[in-house]
Amino acid sequence: xxxxxxxxxxxxxxxxxxxxxxxxxxxxxxxxxxxxxxxxxxxxxxxxxxxxxxxxxxxxxxxxxxxxxxxxxxxxxxxxxxxxxxxxxxxxxxxxxxxxxxxxxxxxxxxxxxxxxxxxxxxxxxxxxxxxxxxxxxxxxxxxxxxxxxxxxxxxxxxxxxxxxxxxxxxxxxxxxxxxxxxxxxxxxxxxxxxxxxxxxxxxxxxxxxxxxxxxxxxxxxxxxxxxxxxxxxxxxxxxxx
Amino acid sequence: xxxxxxxxxxxxxxxxxxxxxxxxxxxxxxxxxxxxxxxxxxxxxxxxxxxxxxxxxxxxxxxxxxxxxxxxxxxxxxxxxxxxxxxxxxxxxxxxxxxxxxxxxxxxxxxxxxxxxxxxxxxxxxxxxxxxxxxxxxxxxxxxxxxxxxxxxxxxxxxxxxxxxxxxxxxxxxxxxxxxxxxxxxxxxxxxxxxxxxxxxxxxxxxxxxxxxxxxxxxxxxxxxxxxxxxxxxxxxxxxxxxxxxxxxxxxxxxxxxxxxxxxxxxxxxxxxxxxxxxxxxxxxxxxxxxxxxxxxxxxxxxxxxxxxxxxxxxxxxxxxxxxxxxxxxxxxxxxxxxxxxxxxxxxxxxxxxxxxxxxxxxxxxxxxxxxxxxxxxxxxxxxxxxxxxxxxxxxxxxxxxxxxxxx
Ligand SMILES: Nc1ncnc2c1ncn2[C@@H]1O[C@H](COP(=O)(O)OP(=O)(O)O)[C@@H](O)[C@H]1O
Ligand SMILES: [Mg+2]
Numbered sequence: 001x002x003x004x005x006x007x008x009x010x011x012x013x014x015x016x017x018x019x020x021x022x023x024x025x026x027x028x029x030x031x032x033x034x035x036x037x038x039x040x041x042x043x044x045x046x047x048x049x050x051x052x053x054x055x056x057x058x059x060x061x062x063x064x065x066x067x068x069x070x071x072x073x074x075x076x077x078x079x080x081x082x083x084x085x086x087x088x089x090x091x092x093x094x095x096x097x098x099x100x101x102x103x104x105x106x107x108x109x110x111x112x113x114x115x116x117x118x119x120x121x122x123x124x125x126x127x128x129x130x131x132x133x134x135x136x137x138x139x140x141x142x143x144x145x146x147x148x149x150x151x152x153x154x155x156x157x158x159x160x161x162x163x164x165x166x167x168x169x170x171x172x173x174x175x176x177x178x179x180x181x182x183x184x185x186x187x188x189x190x191x192x193x194x195x196x197x198x199x200x201x202x203x204x205x206x207x208x209x210x211x212x213x214x215x216x217x218x219x220x221x222x223x224x225x226x227x228x229x230x231x232x233x234x235x236x237x238x239x240x241x242x
Numbered sequence: 243x244x245x246x247x248x249x250x251x252x253x254x255x256x257x258x259x260x261x262x263x264x265x266x267x268x269x270x271x272x273x274x275x276x277x278x279x280x281x282x283x284x285x286x287x288x289x290x291x292x293x294x295x296x297x298x299x300x301x302x303x304x305x306x307x308x309x310x311x312x313x314x315x316x317x318x319x320x321x322x323x324x325x326x327x328x329x330x331x332x333x334x335x336x337x338x339x340x341x342x343x344x345x346x347x348x349x350x351x352x353x354x355x356x357x358x359x360x361x362x363x364x365x366x367x368x369x370x371x372x373x374x375x376x377x378x379x380x381x382x383x384x385x386x387x388x389x390x391x392x393x394x395x396x397x398x399x400x401x402x403x404x405x406x407x408x409x410x411x412x413x414x415x416x417x418x419x420x421x422x423x424x425x426x427x428x429x430x431x432x433x434x435x436x437x438x439x440x441x442x443x444x445x446x447x448x449x450x451x452x453x454x455x456x457x458x459x460x461x462x463x464x465x466x467x468x469x470x471x472x473x474x475x476x477x478x479x480x481x482x483x484x485x486x487x488x489x490x491x492x493x494x495x496x497x498x499x500x501x502x503x504x505x506x507x508x509x510x511x512x513x514x515x516x517x518x519x520x521x522x523x524x525x526x527x528x529x530x531x532x533x534x535x536x537x538x539x540x541x542x543x544x545x546x547x548x549x550x551x552x553x554x555x556x557x558x559x560x561x562x563x564x565x566x567x568x569x570x571x572x573x574x575x576x577x578x579x580x581x582x583x584x585x586x587x588x589x590x591x592x593x594x595x596x597x598x599x600x601x602x603x604x605x606x607x608x609x610x611x612x613x614x615x616x617x618x619x620x621x622x623x624x625x626x627x628x629x630x631x632x633x634x635x636x637x638x639x640x641x642x643x644x645x646x647x648x649x650x
Contacts, residue, residue, distance in 0.1 A: 055563055055643045076567050094560045098258065111565040113247045150343020155564070196381060 008061035021047040024219035034189040036205035039214040087156025089166035126154035146177035205229035252577035273539035274586030283530030310469040313506040346376040369451040372459020376437035380473040384438030396455035401513025404430035406451035540630035547634035559646025568639040579631025580624040587623020
C-alpha cells in the first residue's frame with residue numbers, strides 16, 4: 001500500500017462558519033495505480049490532493065505514506081516528504097517565470113542538496129522524458145501551455161517520487177493538448193508510476209483504471225474509471241468508441 | 243537539507259533578484275548608501291582630524307617629558323598643585339647630572355597672552371617662553387632664519403628674542419625680522435632668529451610664540467615658577483626616562499618614601515587623551531546622525547522586502563511545494579536584504595570617501611579613512627539589511643503553502 005487515508009477531515013473556519021471541505025475520507029492507493037478523482041467544483045478535490053501531497057495538514061484523521069504516519073510530522077519533515085516522495089502538478093503549472101525550463105526542473109533537486117552537475121543531468125533527462133529536450137533554455141513565457149505543463153511534469157518526475165499528484169492538469173489547456181498530456185500520464189502509468197489525477201472531464205477520467213468520485217467532502221463512488229466517471233450507459237459506450 | 247545549500251541557493255536567488263528589479267534595487271541602494279556615506283564621511287573626517295593631531299603632537303617632540311608642579315590635564319582639586327614647592331635651578335642641575343637617559347634638560351618659564359609691537363604693527367595672544375639653548379633640541383625646532391638662543395644669551399641676560407613664524411610674518415610682513423627690534427611689555431628686544439613653521443593643533447597656531455633667554459625672563463618678570471623639559475633619544479625610552487626622572491626628583495625634593503610625588507611628569511600624549519575625550523562627544527553625535535540615516539535606509543529595506551515578499555508569494559508557495567523548508571525561505575530573503583544593503587553600503591562607502599576627500603581638499607582638515615573602516619561600512623550595511631530583513635523574511639516563511647500557491 002502506498003497511501004492509506006483513514007477518516008481524513010479538513011475543516012476551514014470562515015468567520016463564524018465552519019466549512020467541511022473533507023468530511024471523513026478513507027481510501028487506499030497501491031503502488032503503480034492510476035486513480036482519477038472527480039467531483040463537482042467545490043467538492044473537496046483540491047483539498048484532498050493538498051492533504052495527500054503534504055502541503056496541507058488535515059484537521060483530523062490519519063494518513064500513511066509509504067508506511068510512514070504523516071499525520072504528526074513536523075513542518076520540516078513534511079517539506080522533506082514533499083521533496084522526496086511527492087511530485088505535484090498543478091492546473092496553473094506553477095513554474096518560476098524567470099527560470100528556464102531546465103532551471104525549473106532543477107529546483108527540487110537543489111532543495112535535495114544535489115550538486116549542480118548531477119542536477120543538470122537529471123533535469124535534462126526528465127525534460128527528455130516529456131519530449132522537451134529541445135526547449136531546455138526556454139523560459140515559461142516562451143513556451144505553449146502544453147509545453148509548460150510538460151516542464152511541470154518533468155519537474156515532478158525529476159526527483160523520482162513515489163507518487164505523482166496532478167490537480168486538473170488539463171484545466172488550462174485546449175482539449176487536444178489536454179489529450180496529449182493525458183497520453184503522457186498514460187505512458188508514465190505504464191512505466192510504473194503511481195498517479196492521482198484530479199479532473200472534471202469524465203471522458204478523461206474514464207481512461208483511468210480507477211476513479212473516485214467525491215461530493216461535499218465525502219467519497220460517493222470508488223471503482224473502475226469508466227463506471228465511476230460516466231453517469232450512463234450511452235456515455236460509457238461513446239467513450240469506449242473513441 | 244543543509245544550511246550550506248540554503249545559503250548557496252539563497253545567494254543565487256538574491257543575486258538574480260537584484261538584476262531583475264533594477265529600480266527598486268536602486269532606490270534601496272540609495273537609501274542605505276546615503277546612510278553609510280554620511281557615517282563614513284563623518285568617521286573619515288574625524289579620523290583625519292585625529293591623524294593630523296597625532297602627527298602634530300609628534301612634531302611637538304614626543305620624545306620628551308615635562309616636569310612641572312601641575313599636570314597638563316588637571317583633575318580634581320587644583321589647590322593641591324598650587325601648594326606644591328616650586329622647582330629649583332638646583333633640582334634642574336641635579337637632574338642634568340644624575341640622569342643617564344636624558345639627552346637634554348632645559349628649563350622653561352611661560353607667560354601667556356603677551357602682545358608684541360613693531361611701530362604700528364602688533365600681535366597679541368603670543369606665548370612668551372623663557373628658556374635655554376637645549377629647548378630647540380627638546381622640541382625639535384628648526385631655525386631657518388638667524389640663530390636660536392644660547393646659554394650665553396641667558397647668562398648675560400641679553401634682551402634678544404626668537405620669534406615664532408606667525409609672529410614674524412605678522413609683525414614684518416614681506417620682510418626679514420632679523421636684527422629688528424620688537425617691543426614686549428614695554429621693553430625692546432632684538433630679533434636674533436625666526437622659528438620654522440609648526441602649523442596648527444585643533445585650530446590653535448603653534449607658531450604664535452616668542453622665546454627669550456631664561457635669565458632675561460626671570461630678571462624682567464621676577465617669576466620663579468618654571469618647568470623642566472627632559473628629552474630622550476627615542477620615544478620608546480620615555481617610560482624608562484620617566485621612572486628615572488621620578489626617582490631623581492623625589493630624592494632631590496626629599497619626598498618621604500610612601501608619599502605621593504609633589505610634582506607632575508607630563509607627556510604630550512596626555513594632551514592627546516584630552517583631545518580624544520573631547521572629540522569622542524563629537525564623534526557620538528555624528529555617528530548618531532549617521533545611524534538615524536541608516537535607520538531610515540533600513541526601514542526602506544524592510545518596506546521593499548515586504549513588497550517583494552508579497553509579489554513573490556506564489557514563488558514562495560512553489561518553492562515550499564517542491565521541498566523548501568521554512569528556514570530555506572528565511573535565508574533566501576535575509577540574503578537578499580543583506581546583499582542589497584551591502585551593495586548600497588559599498589556605493590555609500592565610495593560616496594563617503596569622496597565626501598571626506600572633498601572636505602579635506604576644501605578645508606585644511608586631512609580626512610583619512612582607514613581600510614578597516616571601509617570593510618566595516620560594508621559589513622555594517624549588510625547587518626542593517628539583515629536586521630531589517632528579519633521581519634519580511636519571517637513573514638515569507640510563515641506563509642501557508644496552499645494559500646501562497648493560490649495567490650494572484
Ligand atoms: N482556504 C480555504 N478557506 C475556506 N474555505 C476553503 C478554503 N479552501 C477551500 N475551501 C472550501 O472547501 C471546499 C472545497 O474546496 P476545494 O477542495 O478547492 O474544491 P474543488 O477542488 O473540488 O473545487 C469549498 O467549499 C471551498 O470553498
Ligand atoms: Mg480544485
